[in-house]
Amino acid sequence: MRLLLILLVITPVIFTNCSTKKMRQKASNEAFRANPPSAGTPPEINLGKHSMFTLDNGLKVIVVEDKKLPRVSMQYLIDVPPVKQSEYAGYIDLTAEWLLKGTEKRSKTELDDAIDFMGAKLSSRSDGLAASCLTRYKEDVMGIMAEVIRSPKFDEAEFNKIKNRTQSAIMASSSDPDFIAGNVSKVIRYGQSHPYGEIMTLHSLERINPMICKGYHKNYYRPNVSYLAIVGDITESEARALVEQCFGDWEPLERPLAGPKLPVFPDRTKLYLVDKAEAPQSVVRLTYPMELKYTANDRLAAMVMNTILGGFFNSRLNLNLREDKGYTYGVRSGINADQYVGYFSISGSFGTDVSRLVVEELLKEMNDLRLNKVSEEELERARQYMMGTFARSLERPQTIAQFALNQARYGLGSDYYESYLDRLAAITVDDIQAAAIKYLRPQNASILMVGDAERLKNDLKDLPEINDIVFMDKEGNTLDQEKYILPTGLDGRDVLARYIENIGVTDSVALNTLLIESEGTLTDIPLRSTSWFRHPQTMKQVISSQGQTMQELLYKEDKVIMTQMGQVQELTGEAATDQNWMAYILPEQYILGSGYEVKLKDVEQINGKPHYLVEVSGMASFPVKFYFDVETGLKSRMSYIVAMGNQLSEQQTDYSNYREVEGIKFPYRSAITGQAMPAPLILNVKRILVNPQIDDEVFNQ
Amino acid sequence: MNRICIAAFFLIMSLTSIAQMKPITFEEYTLDNGLDVILHRDDSAPIAVVSVMYHVGSKDEDKDKSGFAHFFEHLLFEGSRNIGRGEFFNMVEKHGGALNANTWYDRTYYYVILPSHRLNLGLWLESERMLHAKVDEKGVNTQRKVVSEERSQMYDNRPYGTLLEETMKRAFTVHPYKTSVIGNMDHLANADTTDYQRFYETYYIPNNAVLSIAGNIDIEETKSLVEQFFGTIPAGKTPVRNSVVEPPLAGEVRDTVYDNIQLPAVVHAYRTPAQGADGYYAVMMLSKILSEGESSRLHRSLVDEQQLAVQVMNMPLPLEDPGVSLSVGIANVGIDARQLEEAMDQEIDKLHNELISEREYQAVLNQIENDMVNQLSSVAGIAERLANYKMYFGDANLINTELERYKSISREDIRKAAQQYFHRDNRVALYFLPKPQ
Structure with a gap:
């Protein structure tokens, strides 16, 4: 038994699964494991010490000495009530950022080189700056921090760079739901007229000018409204000498400071x-x-x-x-x-x-x-x-x-x-x-x-x-919420009729034939699309890339013929019905004249604007959805099901950039997305011909 | 029975130091069952951290169970033979503690931070997790939903959230690094009890883990507690690792991804050596040269001087098999991806052709030293560093000596690494473009 034990200890890898299980079982059953162990004696909790002093100019300094690691951190804080920035919301942040772009003594490049050489960190935010470094660089870093706070260069070229970059940063964040929630919840909580409820937008950024920022710096970056906290591998006397040297001759400025009024508290949920x-x-x-x-x-x-x-x-x-x-x-x-x-x-x-x-x-x-x-x-x-x-x-x-x-x-x-x-x-x-x-x-x-x-x-x-x-x-x-409520007395057919009228199709301006040539890309591949339409229900589309035909679609009579890379597929019956409504020059006009069920379902938001959703049932084996901009009456989206081989696949086409050709408005940009597509297909119209002569041959297979 | 064999433990006291810094002292030994133990005493706060790093990550999953390692980490908070569902968190928090875990491609890390007089509670909890974890149906179903929400929140519903996932799946063809740690939600739906059992028995064994404890602890007392709680947990079979060797990229892999974003991003993922291997430290230093601080090359050139990018960074992923170093640039408004990419390439070309300056070289060393000091600012950080160095490098004392490795890399080595790894045929070039409205 003893021998076996030793063997087990030396070569645990030879355990079979079974004996491991037994040993696990044995360990599992050890009595002490059944309950959590009881506590030892609680340690005493000691708060570390700090010292605090105030310079003659009013700068309040807090020092916490901690020798554990060879580093020092410094935090500079401006303690003033929040300032209302109104239509310039964001300028206080911009001011803080501008400080880091060079001082009277150092260009931005020199400043960055100095900080990075030491492996130090220096950052700013609306209410102050923070720095940290290895102990051996503490004098240099505090010196730089003082320069940045007291004598920034305020170079206008740098200011413009900050604005450009901030613009990009706002845009980059604008699809981030957490960022949006952070911003909007501030606005909701405090209201736009409270300083806490102000957020920087592209509009407010646009208005911010160097004067406002310099003014803020002059008035608020002052020792008498500021704190400096120094923590780490530094003694109080070292800190005192250093602060005195860097900030001792900094001029205070007294000015009246008033806190903001209370915001309006919500009266209901x-x-x-x-x-x-x-x-x-x-x-x-x-x-x-x-x-x-x-x-x-x-x-x-x-x-x-x-x-x-x-x-x-x-x-x-x-x-x-x-x-x-x-x-x-x-x-x-x-x-x-x-x-x-x-x-x-x-x-x-x-x-x-x-x-x-x-x-x-x-x-x-x-x-x-x-x-x-x-x-x-x-x-x-x-x-x-x-x-x-x-x-x-x-x-x-x-x-x-x-x-x-x-x-x-x-x-x-x-x-x-x-x-x-x-x-x-x-x-x-x-x-x-x-x-x-x-x-x-x-x-x-x-x-x-x-x-x-x-x-x-x-x-x-x-x-x-x-x-x-x-x-x-x-x-x-x-x-405007009103726009999202379905109006009474309006039905789906009204919306379709209004669309046809708004694009300029009337009894006198009719569409009999149509040619549309577009260009676009699909995953970097340049594409060209040409579509011919003939009233009532004949259509051909050819998609080519660099002179080679990639796909041909022909809608003719009750058939849909698809040619892809030489392979011909013919849809008939229901599969064809499901698609050949797309062959109409104006499917909306065809629907109006049909007996299909046309329902105004809802008002939905697309690109921030209200849209009527009109659903047409009976035309295909699935409902086809049309979205019309409430304001302009123009169609922004169509969503439907297409057959891709044996698979049914959802597809959506977004329309925009309407332009008039011979009195009729056409969308010059369409973006097609679908479950079966590797990437969105964007098509930009290059040419539209209204009622051109189309050779019959075009519609031959 | 293990008490007899105490002599078999081997002990190391670490005394080596790096310049200016008090060395981190620790004791290191291995239990009979193969569990590596590291103890570090630091009395500056009345707290102790108990952590266990298991040498299992997403790269150890079955192909059709991607996301399993991370999902399993969630399940291992569900309870044990002696801990009911929900009690794991409860016991820690009601004693003033904090706890969490994270999963990476190569390892899974659990930690509990407690007031130091509750050190034994931390050890008990981690021993329960290692010895006889348990999960019921409700736990499995709930965590599956939680992980799916985690995926939405951290990846799918966040701009550029799938950037790493999209990059890695193109950077590797056979190696499991090609799948993301969060994995595929459909795969998780297919995992069953047998999968849990097998994963647990294969990887959650003492001889596949490092127990790292740091804080206000008495070393001798802690040793005997460790022996009590972990000594009788039997070793398992040494896990057989999936030893897939990824072939070199046969030329540049180029692709485009459309996402819910506003500004294009360019990603260059260069294939780089494994952690600690030849060339690794030079690649880490290249990262600093490229994007640490405002004076770094990508930042200065692309963000500041040319104003092509709103943000640029280079991130080498710490991986135990050969991995990647990612350069990411997010374009400024009105700048297209190609323009940004050309400028990124120009900076790489310079690194091929010219040595970095002496001053840049010294700056990089200062930056690394600064990072290393900052990583020691909490006992939780120290415990993790120690476990990391032990598991990946077999040498916990690198916490004190790793800086020397960086110092041994010359400017020529850095240029050589740039030439060897940062070239077009050795990268994935990915455009992240806004989905058309």
């Missing part, structure tokens, strides 16, 4: 929709502003309440929507204090098909915390989690600097953090309910969803808790 067509998920933000100052007596109770609701993995929202229902990768809530106006927010991304259930559950969880007390156990779990989070945060010396900064800025009192754990221990289940009643407002919330607006509108329309549905664009501007 509304749903806001931003369209991202066919998005697989909806990005959801439930939010509202509220008065919650850092010094509020019940702030800690509100934070614990929020932890229970959505502040950690085991929160009610996450357990319900992720772990029980699998609707999301994760959902969180946050309750945020602020000197002027705080806010509450729930955020997550959820499958489009469960949006209604998600809204119901969010509101239900909020109500539940208001109506019922949490259990002692649930409170204890959240409390312990927060205590642990506090202890973990102390690993970073920057936390101590942050604590000192918060105490100074918000008047938190000198024992605020020392007493944090004791105060946390004293929170009761009654405190939690009181905080929920005060701060959770399911009746006065704004619920933003960035996703497939059409589906969301239909899925969410009769929720009892929702008073209104507001459509918004990506910048938080309200879209």
Whole structure:
């Protein structure tokens, strides 16, 4: 037995699966494993030390010495109330970026070279700058930071570069639903007239000029409204000497500073929709502003309440929507204090098909915390989690600097953090309910969803808790809702008739034959398409590339003949009927004269504009959908099913860029997308001939 | 029984240092069952991290089960013989801890950070996960949905979110790196109990893992806890690795992807050596030269001087088999992909033809040193670095000495690597273009 044991130890790889199983079983059964082990003695939690001093010019400096790693970080913070930027929204950000583009002493190139050579980091944001470096470079980096803050070059060529790049960055982000949700939720929460509700747009960016930025810098980058926090491998006396040297002779400027007014608080719960067509998920933000100052007596109770609701993995929202229902990768809530106006927010991304259930559950969880007390156990779990989070945060010396900064800025009192754990221990289940009643407002919330607006509108329309549905664009501007309500007294045939009239086809201007030549590309391959139409129902299309015919389509009588790379396929019967309506010069006119069912189904959004959806049934074995711009009456989209070999495949054609030829409007650009296509096919019309002579031979096979 | 064999452990105390920095001291040994253990003491905060790195990632999946390794990571939070569904997170959080895991092509990493007096809880939880994890039907079905939402959120519904996936599937023809870690949602629907069992028995075994513990711990006490919780877990068969060797790219692979984006992006994925292999460090340094900081070559030339791009970067993927280094540029408004690509190529051509300057070379070393220092700013970071160096390089002490490897690379080596790897026949060139409206 003993021998065997030794063998096992030396050559574990020879175990057969079976004996491994037995050993696993044996280990599994060891008694000590059955229950979690009991705790040792809790370690003492010590808050690190900081020192603070103020220069004669008013610059307040916080120093936290930490020798563990050979590095130093510096944070410069401007502590002024938010400034209203109005139609120039974004200029404060641009100012911060401009600072990094050169100083009076160094060009941008020299500045970048110096920072990168040291392996250091220097960045800026609207309320200040941050830098970090290896200990041996701390003097150089602080010197550069002071130069950047105090004597930027403000080169106008660099300013224009920033504007160009910012324009691209806004565009790059404009298809990111999280970015959109972040922007629009700010607008919804505070309103466009509150400084917190201002977002940079392409329009506001356009208006920003160098003067405003220089003005902001001159007035607000001043020592008497600023903090400098220095953390790491540096002593207080070293820091003091360095700061004095770099910032000692910086001129202060006193100016009156006023905080913003309170925003308007929502009087009922509304749903806001931003369209991202066919998005697989909806990005959801439930939010509202509220008065919650850092010094509020019940702030800690509100934070614990929020932890229970959505502040950690085991929160009610996450357990319900992720772990029980699998609707999301994760959902969180946050309750945020602020000197002027705080806010509450729930955020997550959820499958489009469960949006209604998600809204119901969010509101239900909020109500539940208001109506019922949490259990002692649930409170204890959240409390312990927060205590642990506090202890973990102390690993970073920057936390101590942050604590000192918060105490100074918000008047938190000198024992605020020392007493944090004791105060946390004293929170009761009654405190939690009181905080929920005060701060959770399911009746006065704004619920933003960035996703497939059409589906969301239909899925969410009769929720009892929702008073209104507001459509918004990506910048938080309200879209005219009226346009999305189906008008009474209008039917599908009216919409078709209006289209025919609007493109200019009348009894006197008729279309008998038509030739369209277009060019385009499909996955980099240049294509040319030529289509001939003859009234009523004959059509031929030839698609070629670099002189070679790739595909021919002939719609003639009741047949559809497809020739692809020499292979001929003929569709007859239903397969042909399903497609040969496309051979009409104006299918809409043909439909009007037919007995098919024509229904005005809905008003949907395409490219941010309302469109009538007209569905025609009976013409093919599946309904064909037409979309007409409500405003112009022109057709923007058609969606249908085509046969590709033996497979049925959805296809969609988008029309745009209408131009007039001999009094009739034609779309000069069409984009065809489909399940069976490797990439979208974009065709741009090169030539259109109205009522040309077409040789009969064209329509011969 | 394992107690008898304590002498068989081998111990290493690490004392080597890199310039200016206090070395990270640690103890390293292997249990009889093959589990590598690394212990690092750091008393600066009252916390401890317990982590286990399993040498299994998406590259070990069956072809028709792509995404399985990551899905399995989700399942391993579902519980064990002694831990009910949902209790894994609960036990950690209600004791003030935090936990998470992540899956990569080559490995899966789990960690728990706890107040240091709950170190034993962390060890117990990880031993439960290694010894007798358990998952029920509800757990499987829920996590399948969660992972599908994860995929939508992180990949499909995010601009450029599928960039890596689209690139890798063209950069590899036979090697499993060609499939993304998140994988195929349909494949996950087909995975069943037998698959879970087999995957667990094959890879979640002590002799395929590194247990890395760091923080406010007593080394001797921790050793005996490790022995108690992990010592009797039996070793398994050494996993047989899928040893697919990817042939060289037979010329440039070029393609276009249409996505819900506004600005075109150009991706160049150059095939590069495996982590630690010849040429690897030079490739890492090339990345800094190309895109670290505003003065880096791609940034200065494309973003600043020519204003062709809103963003550029070069990212070598850390992989244990030969991998790729990705250059990505996102075009400015009005700039087309081809224009941007030409400018990217010009910068690469310069690296072929001229040595980088002495100053650039020194800057790169400073940047790497700075990165290395920053990676040591948390015990969680240290535990992961140690496990990483142990698993991939067989040498945890690289946490102290890796900088020397970088210093041994010369400017000539860097040029040679640029010539050898960063050339057209050795890359995938991918255009990401806006889907037409």
